Amino acid sequence: MARKIIAAIADSTLFLREWLVNPQRTGSVAPSSPQLGAAMARWLPHNPESFVLELGPGTGAVTDALLKYGLREDRLIAIEHNPTLAKRLQKKFPRAHIIAGDAWQLDDLLRDLPVLVDKVGAVISSLPLLNFPPSEAESLAQKIRGVLQPQGNWVQYSYQIGKRRSHGTASFRLRASKIVWLNFPPARVSVYQK
Numbered sequence: 001m002a003r004k005i006i007a008a009i010a011d012s013t014l015f016l017r018e019w020l021v022n023p024q025r026t027g028s029v030a031p032s033s034p035q036l037g038a039a040m041a042r043w044l045p046h047n048p049e050s051f052v053l054e055l056g057p058g059t060g061a062v063t064d065a066l067l068k069y070g071l072r073e074d075r076l077i078a079i080e081h082n083p084t085l086a087k088r089l090q091k092k093f094p095r096a097h098i099i100a101g102d103a104w105q106l107d108d109l110l111r112d113l114p115v116l117v118d119k120v121g122a123v124i125s126s127l128p129l130l131n132f133p134p135s136e137a138e139s140l141a142q143k144i145r146g147v148l149q150p151q152g153n154w155v156q157y158s159y160q161i162g163k164r165r166s167h168g169t170a171s172f173r174l175r176a177s178k179i180v181w182l183n184f185p186p187a188r189v190s191v192y193q194k
């Protein structure tokens with residue numbers, strides 16, 4: 001228990017430090033709550049063999065929830081732009097495919113993996129999409145569309161709780177959307193299907 005609390009404090013401190021360096025890209029002052037992680041994780045694919053692509057894992061708050069809710073660590077591919085955070089994740093999740101890179105290059109990054117990943121069963125994204133111009137969000141959405149298997153979910157959270165759709169999602173079907181109040185700040189989790 002004490003070890004868990006120390007790890008959580010270390011993650012929060014690191015996150016805050018990275019936010020001070022680059023607030024726009026980091027997108028939040030604190031890691032997500034377990035409640036937000038759980039609200040994302042409930043949309044994992046049922047097939048345990050499916051790969052899942054996480055975008056913007058940060059210090060791994062949502063990642064923890066994905067694994068807790070049954071995702072096999074070796075089926076997780078996570079792309080984190082911040083090299084300090086990516087290094088921390090590689091230590092924390094040694095069997096996962098943690099990539100230090102840009103989510104907008106996801107197609108090339110998946111091709112470079114040592115395992116063959118044709119499609120993924122879900123994309124779980126914490127990217128601060130509202131901090132990017134709509135055209136950039138749209139180009140990311142096209143890449144997500146390309147990698148997501150039919151019926152696969154793109155799960156995205158946003159701190160604009162009143163706004164139902166994130167940039168770039170117009171060509172997806174909105175399957176579900178709910179506010180998670182137990183997070184700082186409260187967030188809206190939306191689930192899109194192609």
Ligand SMILES: C[S@@+](CC[C@H](N)C(=O)[O-])C[C@H]1O[C@@H](n2cnc3c(N)ncnc32)[C@H](O)[C@@H]1O
Pocket residue numbers: 025026027028030031032055056057058059060061062079080081082085101102103104126127128
């Ligand atoms: C709001 S934080 C979420 C972190 C974590 N998933 C959580 O919920 O606590 C957004 C994360 O996206 C990462 N990020 C921002 N732009 C990115 C990009 N182009 N490619 C990959 N990761 C990016 C940031 O470094 C940051 O870790």
